[in-house]
Amino acid sequence: MDDIQDTSAASDWAEIEALFPVGWAMRPNKAWTNGISTRAGRGRLSRMLNNPGAGPLAAKLDQMNDAKIKALRTYAAVNLEQAAYGFRATAVANITIPALVLTISSQLASGSLGKFIFGVYDSRAAWVGFLSTTAFVIIMIVFLMSYALAAFNQARDIRHIIDLRAAERGIYFGLEDIDDLHAN
Numbered sequence: 773m774d775d776i777q778d779t780s781a782a783s784d785w786a787e788i789e790a791l792f793p794v795g796w797a798m799r800p801n802k803a804w805t806n807g808i809s810t811r812a813g814r815g816r817l818s819r820m821l822n823n824p825g826a827g828p829l830a831a832k833l834d835q836m837n838d839a840k841i842k843a844l845r846t847y848a849a850v851n852l853e854q855a856a857y858g859f860r861a862t863a864v865a866n867i868t869i870p871a872l873v874l875t876i877s878s879q880l881a882s883g884s885l886g887k888f889i890f891g892v893y894d895s896r897a898a899w900v901g902f903l904s905t906t907a908f909v910i911i912m913i914v915f916l917m918s919y920a921l922a923a924f925n926q927a928r929d930i931r932h933i934i935d936l937r938a939a940e941r942g943i944y945f946g947l948e949d950i951d952d953l954h955a956n
Contacts, residue, residue, distance in 0.1 A: 781843040788832070788844065789851075791825030792930055797922035817936075826933050833937045841938050845945055848931040855927035862920035866913045 811819060820826065833841055881888030893902045935945055
C-alpha cells in the first residue's frame with residue numbers, strides 16, 4: 773500500500789490510462805447492428821463496470837488515500853474535457869470539410885455536380901477509381917469518428933468509475949460540472 777501512496781498522481785494516471793485503451797472501446801458491439809447505444813437501456817452502470825479496466829482501476833483506487841483519489845479525479849475531469857473537445861473537433865472537421873468540398877465543387881461545376889462528375893468520369897476505369905476513392909474517404913471518416921467517440925467514451929468511463937468508487941468511500945464530487953462539457 774505504501775508504494776501506491778508514494779507514486780505521483782501523474783504516474784498513477786499513466787497506469788490508469790493504460791487500463792482503458794481506445795482500441796478496446798472500438799470493438800464491435802450490439803450498437804453496430806441495431807443502431808442503439810449499449811448504454812441506452814437498463815444496466816448502464818453494470819456495462820460500464822464490466823469494462824476490463826474497471827476492476828483493476830477499482831482495486832488501485834481502493835489502495836489509495838482520499839487525497840490521491842481527489843487528485844486523480846481532477847486528472848480524470850481534465851482528461852474527459854480534452855476528450856470531449858477532441859470528439860467535437862473531429863466531428864466538425866469530418867462533417868464540414870466534406871460538405872464544404874461538395875459545395876465548392878458544385879459551385880465551380882457548370883450545371884450540376886452530378887453532370888460534372890458524369891462528364892469527368894467517362895470510362896469504367898475512371899468510375900472504379902472514383903468510387904474506390906469515395907469509399908476509402910467514407911471509411912476513413914467513419915474510422916476517425918469512431919476513434920474519437922471511443923476515446924471520449926473511455927475518458928467518461930474512467931471519470932465515472934473514479935466518482936463511483938469515491939462515493940462508496942464517502943467522497944462526493946457531484947456532477948455539477950457535467951453541463952460544462954456540453955455547453956462549449
